[in-house]
Amino acid sequence: MYVWVKIVSVLLLTSLMGTWSLQASDRAFNLGNIATSQQVKGWDIDVRPDGVGAPIGSGSVFDGEEVFAEQCASCHGDFGEGVDRWPELVGGEGTLNTHDPLKTTGSYWPYASTMFDYIYRAMPFGVSQSLSYDETYQIVAYLLYMNDIIDDDFVLSDQNIGLIKMPNQDGFLLPDPRPDASTIDGNPCMKNCDVPVKIIGKARDIDVTPED
Amino acid sequence: MKFNRRNLIKSFAALGSVGFSTRVLAQDKPNPNNLPPNLPEWTPDLGAGVDENPYGSPSQFEREVIRRNVPWLTASSQSSVNFTPLQDLEGIITPNGLCFERHHGGVAEINPTDYRLMINGLVDREMIFSLEDLKRFPQVNKFYFLECAANGGMEWKGAQLNGCQYTFGMVHNVQYTGVKLSDLLRETGLKPKAKWVLAEGSDTSGMTRSIPIEKILGDCLIAWAMNGEALRPEQGYPARLVVPGWEGNMWVKWIRRLEFGDKPYMTREETSKYTDLLTDGKARMFTWVMEAKSVITSPSPEKPIHHKGIQQLRGLAWSGNGKIKRVDVSLDGGKNWTTAQLHAPIMAKSLVRFTLPFEWRGEELLIQSRAMDETGYVQPYIQDLQKIRGKNSIYHNNSIATWLVSKSGKVDNVRLG
Numbered sequence: 001m002y003v004w005v006k007i008v009s010v011l012l013l014t015s016l017m018g019t020w021s022l023q024a025s026d027r028a029f030n031l032g033n034i035a036t037s038q039q040v041k042g043w044d045i046d047v048r049p050d051g052v053g054a055p056i057g058s059g060s061v062f063d064g065e066e067v068f069a070e071q072c073a074s075c076h077g078d079f080g081e082g083v084d085r086w087p088e089l090v091g092g093e094g095t096l097n098t099h100d101p102l103k104t105t106g107s108y109w110p111y112a113s114t115m116f117d118y119i120y121r122a123m124p125f126g127v128s129q130s131l132s133y134d135e136t137y138q139i140v141a142y143l144l145y146m147n148d149i150i151d152d153d154f155v156l157s158d159q160n161i162g163l164i165k166m167p168n169q170d171g172f173l174l175p176d177p178r179p180d181a182s183t184i185d186g187n188p189c190m191k192n193c194d195v196p197v198k199i200i201g202k203a204r205d206i207d208v209t210p211e212d
Numbered sequence: 213m214k215f216n217r218r219n220l221i222k223s224f225a226a227l228g229s230v231g232f233s234t235r236v237l238a239q240d241k242p243n244p245n246n247l248p249p250n251l252p253e254w255t256p257d258l259g260a261g262v263d264e265n266p267y268g269s270p271s272q273f274e275r276e277v278i279r280r281n282v283p284w285l286t287a288s289s290q291s292s293v294n295f296t297p298l299q300d301l302e303g304i305i306t307p308n309g310l311c312f313e314r315h316h317g318g319v320a321e322i323n324p325t326d327y328r329l330m331i332n333g334l335v336d337r338e339m340i341f342s343l344e345d346l347k348r349f350p351q352v353n354k355f356y357f358l359e360c361a362a363n364g365g366m367e368w369k370g371a372q373l374n375g376c377q378y379t380f381g382m383v384h385n386v387q388y389t390g391v392k393l394s395d396l397l398r399e400t401g402l403k404p405k406a407k408w409v410l411a412e413g414s415d416t417s418g419m420t421r422s423i424p425i426e427k428i429l430g431d432c433l434i435a436w437a438m439n440g441e442a443l444r445p446e447q448g449y450p451a452r453l454v455v456p457g458w459e460g461n462m463w464v465k466w467i468r469r470l471e472f473g474d475k476p477y478m479t480r481e482e483t484s485k486y487t488d489l490l491t492d493g494k495a496r497m498f499t500w501v502m503e504a505k506s507v508i509t510s511p512s513p514e515k516p517i518h519h520k521g522i523q524q525l526r527g528l529a530w531s532g533n534g535k536i537k538r539v540d541v542s543l544d545g546g547k548n549w550t551t552a553q554l555h556a557p558i559m560a561k562s563l564v565r566f567t568l569p570f571e572w573r574g575e576e577l578l579i580q581s582r583a584m585d586e587t588g589y590v591q592p593y594i595q596d597l598q599k600i601r602g603k604n605s606i607y608h609n610n611s612i613a614t615w616l617v618s619k620s621g622k623v624d625n626v627r628l629g
Contacts, residue, residue, distance in 0.1 A: 028398045031348050032341040039340065040332045043469055046410055046420060049478050075287075085287030097493030101604050108495075109484050118480035121418035122317065125291070128416045172487060172497040178608075179503060179589055180600045186588035190540070190549045195593070197545035197578060199616065200629035203374035203513075210282055210378075 045121055045129075049111040051162020057133035058157035061150070064142025067135050071124050080104070080146050090146045093167065106147025110172055112156075112164035115140045137161075276300075279310060280377060285366075290318035291417070293360065295381030298507065298528060299514040303555075304355070304563040306384035308439050313446045314360055314382070316417035320466045324450040329434065333410075333472035336401030343450050346434060349391040354433070354456070355562040357530045359383040359502045361459035361486055364609035367594070371614075371627040376512035379613060379625060383530070385563035388454050390435030393428050393470075406472040410479070411453050414468035421462045422476035423455065427500075431456045434467065457532030457561040458500040459607070461486055491602035502532035504591050505610040506539050506566070506583035517572055517621035525568045527552070531585035532561060538584045539566040545578030545614060545628055546593075552581070560586075577617040578628065595629070 047053040059067075069078060077083050080090030092102030105115055120136045122128050131139070141156040149166065150156070156164075203209060246252040270277065279294040286292040296312040313319075324343045332338040363382035366372045373379050402425070409428045413419035423432070433454040436443060443449040448465025455462045461481055476482070476498075488496040506529035511517050529536045535558055540549040552566040566581070583591045594611035616626040 027337075027401070029349060029395075030399075031345045032339045032399055035330055035332060035338040035340045040330065040338055043330055043412075044332055044471065045418070046412070046471065046477055046479075048473070048475065050475070052473075096489060096495075097491060099604070101489055101493075103484060103489070105484075109480075111478050111483065114478055114480050114483055117420075117477075121420070122416070122480075125288070126317070126416065128317065128418060171493065172483070172495050173490075174497055176496060176499045176501070178496075178499060178501070182592040182596060183590040184588050186537075186584060186590070188540070188549075188582065188584070188590045193547050193549070195546040196595075196629050197547065198629060199578075199626045201370040201627035202616070203371040203625040206370070206372050208282075208284065208372060209374040210280065212276070212280075 045117075047113045047117040047120075047161070049113045049162065051113060051158065051160075054113065054116065054158035054161050055133045056158050057137050058155050059134050059137030059139070059141050060155045061138075061141045061145040061152050064138035064140070064145070067131075067138045068142045071131065071135070072139060075125065080143060089143055096168070096171070104147070105143050106149065106167065108168050108171070110166050110169045112140060112144060112149075112161055112166060115143060116161060274300075277310070279312060280381075282366075282373065282378060291316050293362075293382060295377045296384050297377050297514075298381050298383070299376040299509045299512045301509070302526075302565075304385050304528070304557075304565050305439060306386055306563075308386065308441065308444050308447070311358075311384035311386065311438075311444070311447055312360070312382050314460065315415070315446070316419055317415050319446045320413075320415040321445060322414070322450055322466060327450045329451065329467060330469040331397070331400045331472075332469065334403035334406035334474065335397075335472055336403065337399070339400050341396070341399075343436065346391055346396070346436060346451065349395050351389055352392055352433065353387055353389050354454075355385065355387045355557075355559050356454060356456045357383055357385045357502075357561060357563050358460045358463055359505075359530070359532075361461060361499075361502070361607035364611070364613075365606045367611075367613070367625075368598075368605050368609055369603050371625045374513045374625050376507060376509055376514055380507040382460070383528075383563070385530070386438040387440070388433060388435040389437035389440075390433035390451075390454060393432045393434065394430075396434060397429070402472060405474045408473050408476050410469075410471040410473065410477045411462070411464040411467060412469040412471070413448075413464045414466045419461075419464050419481065420477065420479040421464060421481055422479065423462060425472070427455065427458070428470075455500075457502060457534075459486065459502055462500065486607060488601060488607055489604045490600075491604070496601075499608055502530075503608070503610045504531035504533065504536070504583045504585040504589050505529065506536075506581040506591060507613060508541070508579055508581045508615060511579065511617055511623045512615055513623050513625055516623050517617060520572055520574050523570050523572050525552070525570055525579070527566050527581050528563045529554075529566055529581070529583040530561070530563045531583065531587075531589070533589065534586040535560045536564040536583055537586045537588075539564075540582045540584075541566075541568045542580045542582070543570060543577045546580050546582075546612070549582065572617075572621075574619055574621075576619055578626070579615045579617060580612050582612055594627070 075086035082088035092104045092107030095102045137156045144150045277300040281294040293314040327343045329341045360382035409423045453464045508527040510526045539552045542549045552568040555565040616624045
């Protein structure tokens with residue numbers, strides 16, 4: 001799974017060999033303070049796909065329905081369908097290769113860990129980091145259930161969040177294959193180039209530009 | 213909703229005052245009493261004293277030169293974007309107050325005394341730095357462009373927004389003052405297994421992105437100043453990450469933490485966002501580099517041509533892969549090209565100014581610019597990008613734009629095909 005990491009590393013490393021030699025004794029400036037484990041614990045809130053960093057806790061689908069209704073539904077709808085311009089969280093299966101793709105936690109997000117990480121750090125919008133760990137597990141469990149990823153009796157926890165297989169987990173391509181569509185020989189056409197010059201669309205006709 | 217809006221605009225149009233043309237007309241009408249041989253009204257009286265405006269601001273006659281947003285794009289102004297008025301700027305430096313803003317939870321207001329940067333994970337020593345600590349490290353001063361990966365994102369399917377500002381304005385270019393991470397990390401040391409960095413902001417969105425360690429140790433900075441003064445709050449005061457040449461979302465503002473690990477963290481911003489969906493339903497991930505791009509800032513939809521005769525076409529070019537080597541300009545929709553003049557300084561991963569004088573006799577023009585960087589990469593047409601990436605992409609649209617100059621001198625964003 002992480003073969004591409006090595007590829008990227010090798011490519012980049014060759015140009016940086018000279019600058020990268022950081023050793024334990026090499027503390028040149030004596031600036032800053034050693035962080036205590038308590039200080040780190042308070043700020044180190046991220047959760048990785050393999051579950052590393054997931055705080056101890058758990059949450060059921062059943063409890064999640066209630067928390068979601070209280071904390072999330074005013075923007076995302078009772079069933080994650082989205083209210084006004086706020087994002088839909090459920091549905092969209094089979095739409096990614098259509099003209100109208102719907103990217104939700106169910107159809108697009110590759111890892112359940114990302115849902116926990118993001119909801120805990122950034123939601124509810126404007127009241128971030130106010131949910132408890134258990135409430136966060138509950139909300140993620142409810143979303144996974146609504147997206148048909150887990151059954152209604154599932155209890156999500158720090159022990160199993162790294163094991164959830166998301167439908168679109170294998171939907172991402174690495175490494176970056178660009179540049180992909182251009183002359184890279186440095187000799188673009190200068191005279192009598194064969195390019196289409198017919199006007200096929202005008203922004204003025206679309207008429208969505210803000211007016212002062 | 214669109215219908216209402218359209219009707220509204222039409223009714224304004226009937227009164228003869230729509231959008232950009234209003235601004236131009238207001239500036240174009242001189243008061244004859246101020247013209248020779250008369251005494252201009254500002255001459256006899258005393259002007260403002262030195263204490264009147266201790267932090268200066270632009271002339272009142274430049275009040276239209278502001279960041280603007282597209283309200284229908286987002287659900288909330290706190291998680292939204294505005295655009296730099298590139299069409300009104302000269303040279304390559306973006307004034308601090310005009311640098312576009314992109315927030316995911318509004319602007320964090322941080323007292324610098326309370327600022328801390330934590331470095332943890334696979335380091336020899338987990339450490340915390342104050343702003344004063346950071347400023348005691350050796351400093352560098354570097355010009356870099358910062359472009360949002362979604363700049364031009366509304367133009368993937370066709371010409372949609374009729375303005376240079378709205379189609380190219382998610383880019384700015386300033387001089388940063390900061391400490392190189394390769395210097396800062398000499399204090400913490402790094403474990404051999406450290407391959408990735410999680411950069412985390414302290415705003416309400418807790419913005420997070422994974423960055424490979426080679427980039428972090430290569431040219432990334434923690435910056436505390438832009439264009440000679442402290443960072444603006446909306447640009448991450450008191451400190452932000454600088455990731456030269458790579459998409460703006462990675463330049464975490466209000467940065468509070470760098471965590472070193474052996475794998476990427478797969479945050480929301482690098483999975484559900486900032487990935488490029490292709491036609492087959494697969495998506496590209498970690499498409500970090502902002503490739504070579506250029507824009508003609510004048511003439512442009514906001515900068516119509518008012519007079520026949522000599523014109524000074526102006527534009528900007530940039531590349532996340534190094535220096536701009538050449539910019540070509542076409543007046544006939546890409547059939548024939550002329551190489552424009554690049555203005556020094558020409559710096560890697562920085563905006564570069566180009567100009568090209570031309571004679572306008574009142575004919576219709578289709579003007580385009582095409583940048584080439586030092587790697588030989590040439591800015592593509594949208595059709596080239598669409599062939600590979602389809603039309604569902606949002607990010608990394610670095611294609612050539614076309615401005616139609618009509619016989620009246622009015623300029624429109626158009627799509628050729």
